[in-house]
Amino acid sequence: MNEPTTRRAPARLLTTAAIAAGLAIGLTACSTGGSSGPAADDPTATAKPHGYVEGASEAQEPQVRLLAVSATGATAVHDLLGGETTELDRIDAPEHSATDGRFLVTSTGERTTIVDGGAWTVDHGDHTHYYAAEPRVVGTVRGGGPVEVHSSETTTTITWPDRGEAVALDRAALGQGDVEETARVDATVLLPFGEQLVAGTTDGVRVLDADGAPAGAQQACADPAGGIVTRAGAVVGCADGAVIVDADGGAATVALPAGADRPTAFSARSGRPTVAGLAGDRGAWLLDSRERSWRLVETERPLRAVTAVDDEDEHLVAVDDRGRVVVVTASTGAVATTDPLVDPDGRPLLQLDAQRAYVTDASGARVHEVDFADGARVARSIDLPAAPVAFAEVGL
Amino acid sequence: MRRARIAAALALAAGVVAATAGCSSAGSDRPLVAVTTNILGDVVTEVVGDAADVMVLMPPGADPHSFEVSAQEAARLRAADLVVENGLGLEEGVARHVEAAASDGVPVFTAGDHVEALEWTTEDDSGPDPHLWTDPARMVDVVEALDGALRDAGVEPSGTDAYLDELAALDTAMSDAFEGIPEDRRALVTNHHVFGYLADRYGFRVVGAVIPSGTTLASPSAADLRDLASAIDEAGVPTIFADLSQPARLAEVLADEVDVHVAIRSLATESLTQDGDASTYLGMMRSNTSAIVDGLSIS
Numbered sequence: 001m002n003e004p005t006t007r008r009a010p011a012r013l014l015t016t017a018a019i020a021a022g023l024a025i026g027l028t029a030c031s032t033g034g035s036s037g038p039a040a041d042d043p044t045a046t047a048k049p050h051g052y053v054e055g056a057s058e059a060q061e062p063q064v065r066l067l068a069v070s071a072t073g074a075t076a077v078h079d080l081l082g083g084e085t086t087e088l089d090r091i092d093a094p095e096h097s098a099t100d101g102r103f104l105v106t107s108t109g110e111r112t113t114i115v116d117g118g119a120w121t122v123d124h125g126d127h128t129h130y131y132a133a134e135p136r137v138v139g140t141v142r143g144g145g146p147v148e149v150h151s152s153e154t155t156t157t158i159t160w161p162d163r164g165e166a167v168a169l170d171r172a173a174l175g176q177g178d179v180e181e182t183a184r185v186d187a188t189v190l191l192p193f194g195e196q197l198v199a200g201t202t203d204g205v206r207v208l209d210a211d212g213a214p215a216g217a218q219q220a221c222a223d224p225a226g227g228i229v230t231r232a233g234a235v236v237g238c239a240d241g242a243v244i245v246d247a248d249g250g251a252a253t254v255a256l257p258a259g260a261d262r263p264t265a266f267s268a269r270s271g272r273p274t275v276a277g278l279a280g281d282r283g284a285w286l287l288d289s290r291e292r293s294w295r296l297v298e299t300e301r302p303l304r305a306v307t308a309v310d311d312e313d314e315h316l317v318a319v320d321d322r323g324r325v326v327v328v329t330a331s332t333g334a335v336a337t338t339d340p341l342v343d344p345d346g347r348p349l350l351q352l353d354a355q356r357a358y359v360t361d362a363s364g365a366r367v368h369e370v371d372f373a374d375g376a377r378v379a380r381s382i383d384l385p386a387a388p389v390a391f392a393e394v395g396l
Numbered sequence: 397m398r399r400a401r402i403a404a405a406l407a408l409a410a411g412v413v414a415a416t417a418g419c420s421s422a423g424s425d426r427p428l429v430a431v432t433t434n435i436l437g438d439v440v441t442e443v444v445g446d447a448a449d450v451m452v453l454m455p456p457g458a459d460p461h462s463f464e465v466s467a468q469e470a471a472r473l474r475a476a477d478l479v480v481e482n483g484l485g486l487e488e489g490v491a492r493h494v495e496a497a498a499s500d501g502v503p504v505f506t507a508g509d510h511v512e513a514l515e516w517t518t519e520d521d522s523g524p525d526p527h528l529w530t531d532p533a534r535m536v537d538v539v540e541a542l543d544g545a546l547r548d549a550g551v552e553p554s555g556t557d558a559y560l561d562e563l564a565a566l567d568t569a570m571s572d573a574f575e576g577i578p579e580d581r582r583a584l585v586t587n588h589h590v591f592g593y594l595a596d597r598y599g600f601r602v603v604g605a606v607i608p609s610g611t612t613l614a615s616p617s618a619a620d621l622r623d624l625a626s627a628i629d630e631a632g633v634p635t636i637f638a639d640l641s642q643p644a645r646l647a648e649v650l651a652d653e654v655d656v657h658v659a660i661r662s663l664a665t666e667s668l669t670q671d672g673d674a675s676t677y678l679g680m681m682r683s684n685t686s687a688i689v690d691g692l693s694i695s
Contacts (some may be wrong), residue, residue: 033513058459060639061609081641124488125523127589128515129462231520273520290520312623355612355620369611374619 021083029140043192055176056133063119063132064353064395066367067104068360069094070386077135078367080393087385089137091115094390095144099351100151101270101396103174105158107144112158114138116175117394122153123231123271130395139179141167148265152192155182155210159190161225166190168197168212180298183212189227191234198234198245200224205236205243205251219243219251229265232273232290237263244289254292256285263287269352270396272310276318278303284316286330295327300335303350307357315372317357319348325359325368336376341368351393360388367391424449427551430476432487432494434459434668435529436507438677440480442562443539444546445554448477453490456670464489473497478549480542483508484526504548514592527666531593532567532681536560561620566678569618570685574598577692583631585624587638590665593685603631605640608646616649625654635659635691661691 066078075088091113094106101221102120106113118135121128150158151171159166167191168183184375185208189200197208200221207216226237233244239262256262263285273290283299284306301320309315314330320337323344329334342348343362346392351358356379357370366388369380427448431437437452451472454463460482465473470493471477479497481487483506487494498504511534511554514525528534543556574582583601584591595602605627612620628636628650636658640646643660650656663684664674673683 031646058462060641064609064611080614083614124461125518125521126525127461129459177420353609353611354606355609369615371615371617371620374617377617379615379617 002127003032009188014115043328055357056090056131058203059130059132060394062121062130062353064393065117065119065135066358066382066391067099067115067117067135067394068367068384068386069097069104069115069389070107071389072384072386075137076385077117078384080369080382080395085385086135088115088135091137092140096146097146097349097392098149099119099392099394100149100156101392102151102394103149103156104140104390104392104394105147106390107147107160110142111144111145112141112147112160114158114174114179116177119395121396130394133175136177138174138177141179148189148227150191150196150227152197152229155192155197157190157192157197159187159227161188164188164202166199168192168210182210183208185212187224189224189236191227191229191236193229193234193245196249198227198236200227200236200238200243205238205245207249207251214247217245217251219245219253220327221253226263226265228268228275230268230273230275231271232287235275235287237264237266237277241294242287246377252292254287254294256294260285260296267305267307267350269307269309269354272308274308274310274314276306276308276316278306281284284318284328286314286316295330297330299326299328301326304344305350307350307352307373309352309354311354311373313373317350317370317372318350319350319359320344323348323362325350325357325370325376327370336372338368338370338376338378340346341378344349346389348387349391351391353393353396358391358393360391361389362392425479427549428472428475429478429480429546429549429551430473430497431480432490433482433666434458435460435666435677435680436480436482438668439535439539439559440542442559443555444551444555445544448546448551449554451476452554454487454667456675457667460486460666461488463487465493469493470496471521474500474502476502477551478502478545480545481506482528483621484513484524484528486526500619503545505542505545507538507542511537514596516589516592525592527590528593529677530591530681531597532563532570533597534593535677536563536567539563562678566681569597570598570681573685573689574600577689581631581633581692583633583692585627585631585633585636588663588665589662601631603627605636607640608649610641613642613645613649616653618653621650621654621656625650625656628656628658633692634694635661637661637663637688637691639665659691659694661687663687 002310017156061335064080073091073093078085092108104115125387145160145162154173156169166185166187170180173180187201191198204221205219209215221238221243223239233246236243236369245251253352261280266275266277268275272290277285279285281302284297286295303318316328318326323340323342325338330381349360371377371379429448430451431440434454441450516525539674546553585603587607606623639662664680674680
C-alpha cells in the first residue's frame with residue numbers, strides 16, 4: 001500500500017525538537033525547588049514533546065503557500081507571505097490532481113502521490129489555529145486515475161471516482177510522513193465528517209463509521225459524483241440534485257429543477273456553507289448547504305471552473321471558456337472579468353481564500369493572484385521555477 | 397536517516413527533562429496540586445502558598461487550546477491530590493488526561509463551574525466562552541470556590557485572603573482606569589477572541605473585524621480594507637487590538653488606501669509569558685488595562 005518516496009531531512013525538524021526540549025524545562029518547573037526527578041530511562045515517556053503538533057509551529061495568521069508540480073514532476077512550494085520558493089523532491093509527472101487545502105494529491109494511471117504543503121488551518125468554532133511545518137513528499141498509494149481528496153481534522157479521504165474506490169487515511173500520520181489506511185470503501189465519493197464517513201455508492205449515500213462499516217442513514221442518490229464538506233453538512237452530488245448529511249446524521253435530498261445540468265464537482269472557500277459547481281454551459285450552480293437551496297447564476301460565456309467565496313457580497317470566482325477570470329458578485333449581479341489569463345483548453349486550476357484567488361498562467365511558469373473584491377484586479381503575478389500542471393493553495 | 401536524527405534530538409529532549417523535571421514528586425511529602433493552564437497555575441500557586449506543590453502543565457507562551465502533556469506528566473496528574481482545570485472546553489489537548497485522573501478518583505476542580513458563563517455564537521455554532529479570567533470579579537468567584545476544594549483535598553491554603561484582596565484591588569483599579577475612557581470609545585476592535593468577559597464586566601463593545609492577511613498586504617486595495625475600515629469608523633476608536641505578524645504594514649496601508657489612521661497594539665490573551673508584565677495573572681491584567689486605556693485615550 002505504502003510506497004514511500006525519498007524523504008528529505010529538513011534541518012528545521014531538529015530545531016523544533018530542540019525548542020521542544022527548551023519548553024520542557026519551563027513546563028516542568030513547579031513551585032518548589034527540585035530534588036532528583038523520575039529517571040527518564042524510557043525515552044518514549046517523553047517522546048511526544050510538549051507543544052502543539054510534532055514538527056509544527058502555530059502562527060498568528062494563515063500560512064498560505066502555493067504548492068506546484070510541473071509537467072515533469074518538479075515540485076516547488078512558494079510562501080505567499082515571505083515570497084520564498086523552495087523545491088521539493090521530484091514526483092511522478094501528474095495527470096490528475098486535487099487538494100484539501102493542506103495536501104496536494106496527484107496521480108498517474110498507476111499510482112497516486114501525496115505531497116504535504118506543510119501549512120493548514122484548524123477551525124474550532126470560536127477560534128482558529130494556524131499551523132506551519134516543513135513541506136514534503138509524503139508517499140504514494142497504489143492505483144491512479146482521476147482523484148479527489150477531502151479532510152477533516154483527523155481523517156483524509158482519497159477517492160478515485162473512475163474506479164469507484166476510496167480510502168480513508170489517518171491525517172495525523174500523513175502529517176508525520178506516513179500513509180496509514182484506516183478504511184477502504186467501494187465508492188465514487190468519500191467524505192470525512194466528524195468521527196464518521198459519508199460515502200456515495202451504488203446503493204446511494206451512506207453514513208459509515210470510521211472503519212467504513214455502515215453506521216447510519218442511507219439516502220437514495222443516482223450516479224453519485226462530487227462531494228464537499230461544509231460547516232453545515234456533508235454534500236454528495238447526485239443525478240437529480242444533492243444529498244446533504246447533517247451533524248446529527250440526518251440525510252436529505254435537495255433536488256435540482258427537472259432537466260437541469262447537474263454539477264459533478266463542488267468547490268468553495270474552506271468550510272463555507274455555500275458551494276459552487278458548473279451548470280453545463282449556462283454558468284454556475286450555488287448550493288447553500290445550510291438553507292438547502294440551489295440557485296443558478298448565469299454567465300455570458302460557459303465556465304470551465306468555478307468556486308464560491310461565500311462572503312458578505314457573495315462573490316463567485318470562475319474561469320470561462322476564453323481563459324478569463326470572471327468574478328460575479330451574486331448579491332448585486334455585478335460581473336468583473338480579467339483579460340484572458342488561463343489556457344482555455346487545459347483543465348483550469350483555480351484556488352482561493354478569503355481575500356485572494358489564484359490561477360495558473362496560460363503560457364508560463366506563473367500564477368496570478370486575483371483580488372476578487374476589487375473588480376478582478378490582478379494583484380500580483382508570482383513566478384515559479386516551472387509551469388504548473390497541478391497546484392494547490394495550502395494553509396487553508 | 398531522518399528518523400535517526402529525530403531520535404537523537406528526542407533523546408536529547410528526554411535527557412533535559414530528566415535533568416530538570418523532578419521538582420516535587422520525589423523528595424517532597426507535600427500534597428500535589430496539578431493545574432492545566434499557566435494562568436490558573438499562577439493563581440493556584442498564590443492561593444496555596446507553602447501548603448502544596450503545584451505542577452503547571454501548560455508551558456509559558458503556549459496555547460491553552462492545543463498544548464499537550466507527556467506520558468510522564470499524565471502519570472503524575474493521575475497521582476495528584478487535586479487537579480485544577482479551566483473547563484468550558486478550553487483545554488482541548490489535555491481534557492482526556494484530566495478525565496483519566498478523575499476516573500482514578502482524583503478530585504477535579506473546574507473553574508468554569510463556579511462562574512456565570514457567557515456564550516459565544518457564530519452563524520454555524522455556539523458554545524460556552526471559556527476565557528473567564530479576563531474578568532477579575534469572576535476570578536474572585538473561582539478563588540473562593542477553589543479555597544473550599546483545596547481544603548476538601550487536604551490542602552490548607554495560606555494565601556486565599558491575601559489573593560482575594562489582590563483581585564478586589566485589581567477589579568477596582570480596572571474600573572477606575574476604564575472610567576477615564578469616554579463612553580463612546582469603549583470598544584475593542586480586535587481579532588483576539590478572549591475579551592468577552594472583560595467587556596461584560598466593564599461595559600465595552602467587542603467589534604470583531606476581518607483583519608487583512610499578509611497576502612492582502614503585499615498588494616492591497618481599498619476593497620480589501622473596507623470591512624476593517626468601517627468597523628473602526630463605526631467604533632470611533634484610535635487604536636485596534638490585534639495579533640499580527642506585520643502590524644506596522646497594516647497601519648500604513650490603512651492610512652494610504654482608506655485614510656484611516658489607527659494605532660495597532662496586541663494584548664496578552666490566554667497564556668502567561670516566561671518573563672515580563674504578563675508573567676503573572678495580575679501583571680497580565682494590569683498591562684492589558686493600561687494598553688487599552690492608553691490605546692483608546694489617544695487623540
